[in-house]
Amino acid sequence: MSDPAARDDAPRTRNRHRAVRADARRNRDKIVEIAAQIFAREGLDVPMDAIARRAGVGAGTLYRHFPTRQDLLGQVLAQRTTDLTRRCREIEGAALEPGEALERWLDALGEWMRSYDGLPGPLREAYTSSSSPLAPTCEEVIEMTRGFLEPAQRAGVARAEVDADTLYQAVLAMAWVASAVEGAGDGADDVVANRPAEGDSGEESRSGLVALVRRGWRRS
């Protein structure tokens, strides 16, 4: 949500010339708000018309603000990402051991990627086209990931040859499988869930993604 404080400065600008902009602004906000709801409830695969209709605007208005579906998703996702950013700060502020912090972050990241049904797809596309409206958000998120990965690597608890991009993609991949297998298979869940694997004895043993990047989990 951008700039909530600005909402109340209106009384001064009561005149006509401002009105148009305010309208546009309200429309835009409404669209994003409704789209977020719809995406969350029904997944990303929704006709644009439906979004426009349910937001109470014309299709033209929707397209004016968001020329492509990606643009809209980009905006919705950017907002959703504030939650992730907050979570990032939380983990950072918790003064955890780097390995533990990374682990928690990866959990949060996977969850974020499954915010909307069908999100991994666009995310994957955004990764390769830096001109995608989703790209800034993705980069931001990758950056945050780096902020957890590198300390862990410096602390020797994460494999050195893994970089943030790779890790991001791995999480994305796991989010993709998990979003369909959830409940059906538990193995995949285990892969992404970062829970200690059954049969693991040592504290350092980790299954799934963390194992991918974390050192020292070998068995004997």
Next chain:
Amino acid sequence: MSDPAARDDAPRTRNRHRAVRADARRNRDKIVEIAAQIFAREGLDVPMDAIARRAGVGAGTLYRHFPTRQDLLGQVLAQRTTDLTRRCREIEGAALEPGEALERWLDALGEWMRSYDGLPGPLREAYTSSSSPLAPTCEEVIEMTRGFLEPAQRAGVARAEVDADTLYQAVLAMAWVASAVEGAGDGADDVVANRPAEGDSGEESRSGLVALVRRGWRRS
């Protein structure tokens, strides 16, 4: 009201299951062949009509043989899977060290999953449906995977807590990312490619998936 005596007078009926008619066979084969080509060249997202047309048959014929798109894909994939099976035999016959064999198998598996653009999706769905026309093939492939995983585990070179299903899903996930990122050629490819990560020094060091299941790859 019927004539029961006449029922058994059919000594002429040699073959109960009349051989499939030659033209039907030809059409079916043609469809599968063309579909394989199209899938390979343009991905799975092709109108059924287009497949029929390019196979030189009517839409009805296509639907007669393959009532759903999945059925067609199932057949095409089953055919494509013979290559994978052959590869399986090859690796088995090569008298390799179990870890090495597993590694090669995972390579082959990942490649198979990327046979057609968009294949990971249906594969993911097939994993949970069991009634999917793709399911038999998937199970077969998982079984082969088990055949490589378990020896590796017994030899102590693969993590014990990973099972074949999980591993299959992990490869699938990686195939999914990789199929989009491929061109961009970077870490994600490395994740699925099982190539030694850059910067890896030790012989036992492995990046990506193999690292996920293989023991003893820790750095120092």
Next chain:
Amino acid sequence: MSDPAARDDAPRTRNRHRAVRADARRNRDKIVEIAAQIFAREGLDVPMDAIARRAGVGAGTLYRHFPTRQDLLGQVLAQRTTDLTRRCREIEGAALEPGEALERWLDALGEWMRSYDGLPGPLREAYTSSSSPLAPTCEEVIEMTRGFLEPAQRAGVARAEVDADTLYQAVLAMAWVASAVEGAGDGADDVVANRPAEGDSGEESRSGLVALVRRGWRRS
């Protein structure tokens, strides 16, 4: 940043419910007009596409205005029903004897039901659905029928135990047979036509439906 006060500054927004756009109106009218023509000439069993094409609009436009075939028919019929309503007023205004009025009304009703080839079918379905787009029209028509039946009953010239619904269904049924037998021109037509049966001698003798509801038609 938004301007809540601006909300009410819309003295320019005269009409809250913006009048229907002229072109939309034109298209809609055109569709209904053409559909009426086609229905009249070729019956109700016409591809929706054909209607759209001949109305000079895209299929989408047709579906926008009339999501289902029933919706379209409902509109066409509603229009056609104004004729029937007019006829209703006429009969009412003619200061006829109740029995005579009822008779004329039943004639008009039967004719209306045969406006389009295949109309009795949808009418029959609409009778039981109530959510059908045709239902309002049907109810209206039944109501009009009641308006003629009850006076006739009070006047003792119509059987007391027949109600408007039953009568409506009987006329519908007769319209259904008649619409196929018409050409063959024989008794069935007579059944619905309410003409005096051949061989009838007495003034009170009536054949067909009127006989069903009218008292006093016994022979001698």
Next chain:
Amino acid sequence: MSDPAARDDAPRTRNRHRAVRADARRNRDKIVEIAAQIFAREGLDVPMDAIARRAGVGAGTLYRHFPTRQDLLGQVLAQRTTDLTRRCREIEGAALEPGEALERWLDALGEWMRSYDGLPGPLREAYTSSSSPLAPTCEEVIEMTRGFLEPAQRAGVARAEVDADTLYQAVLAMAWVASAVEGAGDGADDVVANRPAEGDSGEESRSGLVALVRRGWRRS
């Protein structure tokens, strides 16, 4: 059923040259039998393929025996009509008063017309095209109707101006409405059911179809 006696002459002709015919015969019988079942269970609106398949024959065989859907229906109906014929004999044999007999016959007739969902339609068509495969059956049935109507007319309990054709069509029409309204409206049921109408006082009072043809039901 054509030529049931010929059925048992098979044992003598055990040789090949008869075998073919026996086959054909069995197929034909099987088709009719299965079609009757399907029609009864799912109505007349069933793909021809489905009938062939469920009868265990090829589509070609079906078409050989019954070039059109009407031909098949004609055969099925002819068989079903034996029940009706039996009922006819029963009523005739019951030594009833002519009016009572007519009434019972009309009940049986209406029931027969609703043997299969969607039957009234073809029946209506058959009425006008004497070349229809259904025509013989229809004529037969009309003839039977005449056999009840005329005595009733002679006995003065049925209106003289109604003829068998008209009556048949009226029953057909009522069967058509009733088959959809059944349960929903009771009025229509009443029309076809021939039950004494509520509020009727005299013994001779009859509602519905019988009222259409029966004399003496006038109120006062």
Next chain:
DNA sequence: CATGAATGAGCCTTCATTCAT
């Protein structure tokens, strides 16, 4: 004769996007 494969026109419907109002 039986088979059942092939045909292919036809139908319905959805939606991203443009553009007149």
Next chain:
DNA sequence: CATGAATGAAGGCTCATTCAT
């Protein structure tokens, strides 16, 4: 700027009927 109507290309699927085998 907003509106929402119009477009029209797709795509999926069915089935009566013919005909090669």
